[in-house]
Amino acid sequence: MKYYSTNNHKHQVGLSEAVIKGLATDNGLYMPERIPVLPNDLIEKMSEMSFREIGYAVIGALFSEDLSEKQIKELVDHTLSFDAPLVQVEEEIYSLELFHGPTLAFKDFGARFCSNLMSMLVKEKSKTLRVLVATSGDTGSAVANGFLGVEGVEVIILFPKGKVSKLQEKQFTTLGQNITALEVEGVFDDCQTLVKQAFLDRELNEKLMLTSANSINIARWIPQCLYYFYAYSRLPKNEKKVVFSVPSGNFGNIGAGILAQQMGLPIAQFVAATNVNKVVPEYLHGSPFQAKPSIPTLSNSMDVGNPSNFPRLLALYGGDEKRFRENVKGYFYTDEETVEAIQAIQPRGYTLDPHGAVGYLGLKDFMAENPGYVGVFLETAHPGKFRDVVEEALGEELILPERLAAFLEGEKKVIPMGKSFDEFKGFLEGLV
Numbered sequence: 001m002k003y004y005s006t007n008n009h010k011h012q013v014g015l016s017e018a019v020i021k022g023l024a025t026d027n028g029l030y031m032p033e034r035i036p037v038l039p040n041d042l043i044e045k046m047s048e049m050s051f052r053e054i055g056y057a058v059i060g061a062l063f064s065e066d067l068s069e070k071q072i073k074e075l076v077d078h079t080l081s082f083d084a085p086l087v088q089v090e091e092e093i094y095s096l097e098l099f100h101g102p103t104l105a106f107k108d109f110g111a112r113f114c115s116n117l118m119s120m121l122v123k124e125k126s127k128t129l130r131v132l133v134a135t136s137g138d139t140g141s142a143v144a145n146g147f148l149g150v151e152g153v154e155v156i157i158l159f160p161k162g163k164v165s166k167l168q169e170k171q172f173t174t175l176g177q178n179i180t181a182l183e184v185e186g187v188f189d190d191c192q193t194l195v196k197q198a199f200l201d202r203e204l205n206e207k208l209m210l211t212s213a214n215s216i217n218i219a220r221w222i223p224q225c226l227y228y229f230y231a232y233s234r235l236p237k238n239e240k241k242v243v244f245s246v247p248s249g250n251f252g253n254i255g256a257g258i259l260a261q262q263m264g265l266p267i268a269q270f271v272a273a274t275n276v277n278k279v280v281p282e283y284l285h286g287s288p289f290q291a292k293p294s295i296p297t298l299s300n301s302m303d304v305g306n307p308s309n310f311p312r313l314l315a316l317y318g319g320d321e322k323r324f325r326e327n328v329k330g331y332f333y334t335d336e337e338t339v340e341a342i343q344a345i346q347p348r349g350y351t352l353d354p355h356g357a358v359g360y361l362g363l364k365d366f367m368a369e370n371p372g373y374v375g376v377f378l379e380t381a382h383p384g385k386f387r388d389v390v391e392e393a394l395g396e397e398l399i400l401p402e403r404l405a406a407f408l409e410g411e412k413k414v415i416p417m418g419k420s421f422d423e424f425k426g427f428l429e430g431l432v
């Protein structure tokens, strides 16, 4: 399979380059040049298949030109090492719980797939791959845990000192093994600048194989389509049309759902639900796309004013904006509405996190306006991950899942780092 750049259809590369480079040299996002369509009877049969069996079929269709059957099996098994249960919350409304992985957020799926695929692709090169990640929280923990113990790959995480929540910090500073955390004397932008400078430094790139594993990498993006197939297969069989509501920030997750739809999964409609960072809902209502500075909210993993996957969404519709706006409906919600949703659903025995709450609200509004649907919203994080917000909304203490509580006990290990590039470069050169 070739992957083209969203900035230039003629700029095409193979799998290995697309994954190790991450971003195309013209700054475009990579897209598969062809989207394979699965036969209907296979999709029908998925209701009797396990999550992993579904994974082999879907990943096989996308990657069999480049990977062996054994590699595909290993990738899927490594990625789907935890479940994604579909839980009924109300009549015709289901929550797809994507928070059962090591860091309790859906990014675990993409991070695990990406780490395993990178490890396979560098084995042939017999050189250590260094993954540089600047993080303000969640990305660092998902990437670190996804890459933990993966052969041939070392992860270096840069985070701003004192600017990351204690729990998030613990999730990437206590791991050890092939994960190193650098505590940078500065803010997130300083971390990001250091990483960008490292990628541009010719000397450094001659000595070390560096990559970014950021969220626009196809190896993080594509595997997210798997849980749409799985969720669909677990819905009760009836005549109702299916709508998926996706709480969105950078719009990678919903894009992977649209990919699943184009691979033949009969999803009738998508809802893009956001907080007040509502650039895409406004676009879907007919405005031109207009990036804005981000606004802090309670659902802070979606505080994105310039969604990086937007060009990828346009590419999926071949640039046809009318089709895009028909297939995806946009809704946005304030923090008050988010808190009210968490409170309203609790008596039914379900606890939402602030991101899932936004997805739930979008689904409810869409279904009120459009009868005849069965709906699934993606619950993208465990409520315990946003403990302060949820406890304040509900006025009661949450019980943290064991794997989250376990992180709090680990010992923090970091290397202090200034914000000068020379110091960072010196550190990287010392790794050779």
Ligand SMILES: *Cc1c(COP(=O)(O)O)cnc(C)c1O
Pocket: 105, 106, 107, 138, 247, 248, 249, 250, 251, 252, 253, 254, 301, 302, 355, 380, 381
């Ligand atoms: C990253 C994230 C999102 C947003 O996903 P995108 O793919 O960026 O749209 C939503 N919820 C949670 C909990 C996240 O961590």
